[in-house]
Amino acid sequence: MSTPSPPAGWLLLTNDDGIEAPGFRMLAQALNEAGHAIIAFAPAENNSAAGMRINLMKPMKLRPRNDLVGEWGLDESKAPVRLFELDGTPCDTMIVALDGGIEHVAPGVVPRLVISGVNLGPNMSQDSYHSGTMGAAREAGLYGMPALASSLGSFELEGMSGAVKATVDLVKVVLDALPLVPENLRRPHVDVSASHLTRWPEVPNQPAWAEDPKGALRTAFMHGELMLNLNVPPVWNGDVTTTRLGMRWYRNAVSFGTVEDDETALFTIGGATIDHSPVQQSDCDAVDSGMASVSCLPVWPQTHPLALDDGLLKWVLEASEGGYPAWLHS
DSSP: OOOOOOTTOEEEEEOSSOTTOHHHHHHHHHHHHTTOEEEEEEESSOOTTOTTOOOOSOOOOEEEOHHHHHHTTOOTTTSOEEEEEESSOHHHHHHHIIIIIHHHHSTTOOEEEEEEEEEESOOOTTHHHHOHHHHHHHHHHHTTOOEEEEEESSSSSTTHHHHHHHHHHHHHHHHTTSOSSOSSTTOSOOOTTOTTBOOTTOOOSSOTTTTOHHHHHHHHHHTTSEEEEEEEOSSOOSOEEEEBOOEEEEESOEEEOOOOTTOSOOEEEOOOEEEEEOOTTBHHHHHHTTOEEEEEEESSOTTSTTSBOGGGGGGGGOBOTTSSBGGGOO
């Protein structure tokens, strides 16, 4: 039986901490309270720092988690709720969901926006290469879906309620910029002449987006070529700012253990000190100052035909009056 579509559409949720993680539960509760229909395809277990790892040729079980609807106090009279867990990685959840999984278990549900998080721990700077939270959002973009990743800038739960509020606030802003039905889910068409895309190796004197850079960025987001990355400090001052990736360096991340039997060495990658290099308008600096950071990140590698034009990227740093990226407002 086909699932009727709610007037405001569906939000597709995932994360990398696992479906029962507190940040995920709190986000689902807040979105439900705000009246958003949600469908979740989330990892059954913690997959932190999984990046974009996927399971190839390995069957993965998908299970409904209807028990969590009651446990979390979700009210289906406010908006529909469908929760599923997958024995896979964050990227696996998006591939399964968007490449037929949703249609298989919830016919008629078409997600409007993907939200990954809220992660326990920051995802800034070089974390963009390791983060499963960001990896899931990027994977959704590869499938043509608008997506955002959200993280709390601390590994302690204190402050998670602020990160959840900042996420719900950002979702409201984003939905105002999106159509009810995604235009490019599973990429039914690929237009490499779109104004927001690179012309590399050619560098035209007059870029195709020149007359409407903000419109080009909105299209890039709607079509999955641009994603959003939100980081919220544990003590949030309520302000939001538009940023880029900053610079910070993990030091002393490796601990050495005792060698036994035929082991050459025993290493553990874990806790580290962090050196921070100040960068103008960076996510690291914004979070350190108590502000929520919203970064706009290209989904495709720089030399891919669907990469954003380099010159267009300067426009992602322009903020609106409320601090959100200016291109989100038409």
